Amino acid sequence: MAIPNTWGAPYGGYGGPPPAPPVIPAKDLRPRRLWYVVAALLGAVLVGTGVTLVVLAIKDTVNSVYTAHTFAGGEQRTFGFTRGKTRAIYVSQSRWGHVDCRIPRELADSLTKPAGTFRVTHGARSWDRVLEFTPRTSGDYPVICASEVPGAEFALGDKPEVGGMVGGILAAVGCFLTAAVAVPAICIVTAVRRGRHRRRLLAAATPPMWGPPPSGAAPWPPAGPVA
Structure with missing residues (x-):
């Protein structure tokens, strides 16, 4: 049998399950998910530019x-x-x-x-x-x-124009390398910062695990003058 506790819950008793963590809407996190779209568009533009440069270099060479x-x-x-x-x-x-x-x-x-x-x-x-x-x-x-x-x-x-052809191909390679580095970097930085922001919001919205402060007189020591 549980021993009564003047602070609220009995000694050895069960105070119920902990509250569920609050749900943080994705739209409230920063930076916004728009940066994933920006990364995708940037990659598409860089790859498209690189392909265009290669095609133009080859076309100019063949048409010579x-x-x-x-x-x-x-x-x-x-x-x-x-x-x-x-x-x-x-x-x-x-x-x-x-x-x-x-x-x-x-x-x-x-x-x-x-x-x-x-x-x-x-x-x-x-x-x-x-x-x-x-x-x-x-x-x-x-x-x-x-x-x-x-x-x-x-x-x-x-x-x-060998120099122009080589320059076009090198520029295309530069576009491909920039896309390969910039797109993952933007996605990783965005994901890490959103994760940190989520943890900060959860910490601010979650109540302390020990609950509210006790009310009433403390059970020990007993009231009265101390000998």
Whole structure:
């Protein structure tokens, strides 16, 4: 049998289950969940920008060869030229072979062989840059090329901007890396701060575990003068 306690509950008795913790609505937490949406949008924008940069770099490189106006070895083809705009001659052949091209002397002094190699794959064909020249006048002029490899095809094109292509790809990689770092960082920081805010709100709303202070006279020591 429980011993009566003048403070309220009997000694050894059971005062009932502890109160349930208060419910904190998610909308009351800070920072708001809007930051998750911001992180998702930021990631989408960065990834989309990176993909666009890669596509543009590849497209500009592929379009540097005028594959719509190819000509066979030994065939003369007339093209329009602009003074000062460097042009390149590309060849598509089954194996490496010596290439010889000729242009009118009034168009350019000579054809030069590029210092490095540059190859563009368009469809089932690969085009290698073999010669370059800078027109000193504008107008339509014929170009004729030949190769020791049978079945070789030639095409005129622009001088490839390797630096621009590399810069575009590096910028795209930067966008991808920024998205990979920024999006998780925003989500983690938001989740941690919301968790801390939830704990602070719970601590402020939860009553003390020991309950309200006792009322009435204390059972010990007994009332009266002390001997």
